[in-house]
Structure formats: structure tokens, C-alpha cells
Amino acid sequence: MQPLSEEDKAIYEWQLSVPGFGEKGQTILRNSTALVSRCGGLGGPLTFQLAAAGFGKLIIAHGGNLKHSDLNRQILMRYDGLGKPRTESIEQTLKQFNPNIEVETVNSNINEENAEELVRKADIVFDAAPLFQERFLMNQEAVKQNKPLIDAAMYNMEGQVIPIIPGKTPCLNCLYPEIPPHWKRQFPVIGALSALVANVAALEGIKHLTGFGTVQYGKMIYLNGLDMSMTKIKIERAKDCKVCSHLFD
Amino acid sequence: MKTTFIFTSQLAAAAGCDKICFESEAGETLLKITRALAKNYKAKVNDILFSDDKFSPTIMVVVNGNQVLDKNDVLLNEDSEVMFITPMAGG
Numbered sequence: 001m002q003p004l005s006e007e008d009k010a011i012y013e014w015q016l017s018v019p020g021f022g023e024k025g026q027t028i029l030r031n032s033t034a035l036v037s038r039c040g041g042l043g044g045p046l047t048f049q050l051a052a053a054g055f056g057k058l059i060i061a062h063g064g065n066l067k068h069s070d071l072n073r074q075i076l077m078r079y080d081g082l083g084k085p086r087t088e089s090i091e092q093t094l095k096q097f098n099p100n101i102e103v104e105t106v107n108s109n110i111n112e113e114n115a116e117e118l119v120r121k122a123d124i125v126f127d128a129a130p131l132f133q134e135r136f137l138m139n140q141e142a143v144k145q146n147k148p149l150i151d152a153a154m155y156n157m158e159g160q161v162i163p164i165i166p167g168k169t170p171c172l173n174c175l176y177p178e179i180p181p182h183w184k185r186q187f188p189v190i191g192a193l194s195a196l197v198a199n200v201a202a203l204e205g206i207k208h209l210t211g212f213g214t215v216q217y218g219k220m221i222y223l224n225g226l227d228m229s230m231t232k233i234k235i236e237r238a239k240d241c242k243v244c245s246h247l248f249d
Numbered sequence: 250m251k252t253t254f255i256f257t258s259q260l261a262a263a264a265g266c267d268k269i270c271f272e273s274e275a276g277e278t279l280l281k282i283t284r285a286l287a288k289n290y291k292a293k294v295n296d297i298l299f300s301d302d303k304f305s306p307t308i309m310v311v312v313n314g315n316q317v318l319d320k321n322d323v324l325l326n327e328d329s330e331v332m333f334i335t336p337m338a339g340g
């Protein structure tokens with residue numbers, strides 16, 4: 001493992017004193033690679049927190065060009081990036097924030113062609129994609145490669161985070177065996193809510209990798225921004241899940 | 250028998266409320282109670298909750314904080330809290 005540099009120690013000084021995390025946790029993050037699927041309202045603040053926490057490498061997959069309607073929540077984007085690939089804004093923002101973090105951007109969303117290779121390069125996967133096809137693909141690949149997956153989702157003033165550890169917890173397909181017929185690509189959301197959900201997801205991932213605190217394995221963390229409630233729901237694996245049931249035989 | 254129902258995300262939007270207390274006969278399945286409850290709401294609520302004559306496969310049913318897998322056959326106790334979680338995603 002690559003040890004922390006003097007600059008690392010200076011940058012992360014305030015979190016090196018977090019009980020249970022410390023230099024050991026920081027060194028693990030410094031040597032870890034996270035893959036984030038889509039870097040929008042959820043994935044943007046999530047990636048920002050992973051960068052702030054000191055992950056060694058971030059791989060970010062997000063296709064398409066930046067639109068005005070992205071700017072209420074996609075905080076890694078930049079106004080002068082309108083009409084240009086989102087990955088340009090993402091790279092620029094992260095490099096200015098902390099040039100010591102290696103950033104690999106992929107100007108494409110997760111798909112059948114790139115999922116396997118991208119997951120293979122990562123120690124942990126964060127899923128913040130709006131389409132169930134992408135989320136299912138990511139879930140399937142993470143289970144296949146035995147990689148931890150933190151799935152984050154939102155709608156209106158509500159959000160959910162599910163830490164998925166293959167063979168230990170239910171997977172996304174256990175909960176949603178098919179593409180939900182009523183799901184629409186565009187939905188109501190305020191950026192502060194997506195950032196709230198993103199931060200919970202980032203924290204669960206950091207805790208899992210570094211082994212401190214209590215990760216909500218086997219639970220869905222359900223957040224409601226209207227009344228600021230947080231519910232931890234015990235979730236069950238589907239015995240006939242076509243993605244993960246073979247791991248429990 | 251009294252049951253508290255919590256609607257989330259798309260379901261709350263379709264129903265126009267996120268929490269309701271509902272009275273039903275003891276011994277009825279959750280599916281039957283929910284069908285009776287859904288009659289008070291617009292067709293969209295039924296569309297989200299049900300597929301054919303069962304709960305939709307993508308509706309998560311949570312009873313007193315625990316997900317229930319056999320959601321179509323579950324029997325409730327007095328004063329249960331049932332939460333319907335509709336799918337959501339990133340964006």
C-alpha cells in the first residue's frame with residue numbers, strides 16, 4: 001500500500017483524528033478506486049465527497065452534454081460547460097479541488113460494453129444512475145465480480161441508500177425483479193435533497209472500505225427530507241433472484 | 250382492525266397524501282385491505298400498487314419496519330404500520 005504523503009497528512013488532518021478511521025482508514029482510501037455511475041444530482045455530490053475524503057482514484061461514467069436543467073443539482077458541473085460533455089466539467093472541477101486524486105472520466109453511461117471492465121478496475125462501486133437498465137447492469141456486474149455496491153436513489157423529497165455486499169446482503173434485483181413500469185426518467189427533486197442522499201451513500205461506502213462504524217448491511221436507509229426522518233428498513237433477499245441467489249446455495 | 254399506511258414517492262404524489270389510518274375486518278390479507286383502501290383514490294394509485302390481481306412485483310411492502318416477501322398473503326396484527334415503497338432512482 002502506498003503510504004500517505006506529507007501533503008496528504010496536511011489535507012486530511014481533520015479526519016485523521018476521527019476515532020476508528022485514523023491514518024489506517026486514510027491509507028485504505030488513498031489506495032482505493034471508486035467507480036461512480038452517473039455524476040448528476042446524486043453522483044455529483046457523492047463523487048465530490050469521495051474526492052474530499054481522499055480516494056486515490058475515481059472513475060466516473062456519465063455520457064451526454066451539460067444542459068441548463070442539470071444545474072439545480074449537478075454540483076460538479078460548471079456554467080461555462082453548457083453544451084459540452086459533462087465529463088469535461090467533472091474533470092475540471094475535481095482537478096481544481098484536489099489535483100492529487102487520479103480521475104478517469106468515461107463519456108458514456110454504463111452499458112453492456114463497458115460495465116465489466118469498469119467494475120473490474122474498482123474496489124467499490126457507487127450507483128447513482130436514473131435508469132433501471134443501468135442500475136440492473138451495475139448490480140449484476142458487481143455481484144458477478146464480488147464487489148461492494150452502494151446504490152443510491154431519490155424521488156421528490158425522498159431518497160434511499162442500499163449497501164449491497166454480494167453473498168451477504170440482498171441485491172438490487174432481489175428488491176426490484178423487473179423494470180418498474182411507472183418509472184419516468186424525469187422527476188421532481190431539489191439539489192439539497194439529492195446531496196443529502198449522496199452524502200449518506202458516500203459515508204456508507206467509506207465506512208465499508210475502512211471498516212469503521214456500523215454499515216447498514218441488509219437494510220435500506222430511507223430518508224424523507226419533508227419531515228427529516230430516516231428509517232432503516234430490514235430488506236430480504238429473494239430466494240429466486242436471478243442475479244444473486246446462487247451465492248446463497 | 251386499525252392499520253396505518255404510509256405512501257412514499259410516486260404513490261404519495263398519486264394519492265395526494267403520505268399517511269392514512271384505515272379500518273378493516275380482522276383476518277383479511279393485506280392485499281384485500283389495500284384493495285379496499287385504494288378504492289378511495291384515483292386509478293393511478295391502483296396502477297402503481299397492483300399488477301393483475303396482485304401487488305406489483307416492484308412495490309416493496311414493509312410491515313413494522315421489515316420488508317415482507319410474501320406480500321400478497323401477509324396477515325396483519327392490530328395497529329400495524331404498512332409502508333409501500335415505490336421504485337426510485339438517481340438522476
Ligand SMILES: [Zn+2]
Nearest residue numbers: 171174241244
Ligand atoms: Zn439478488
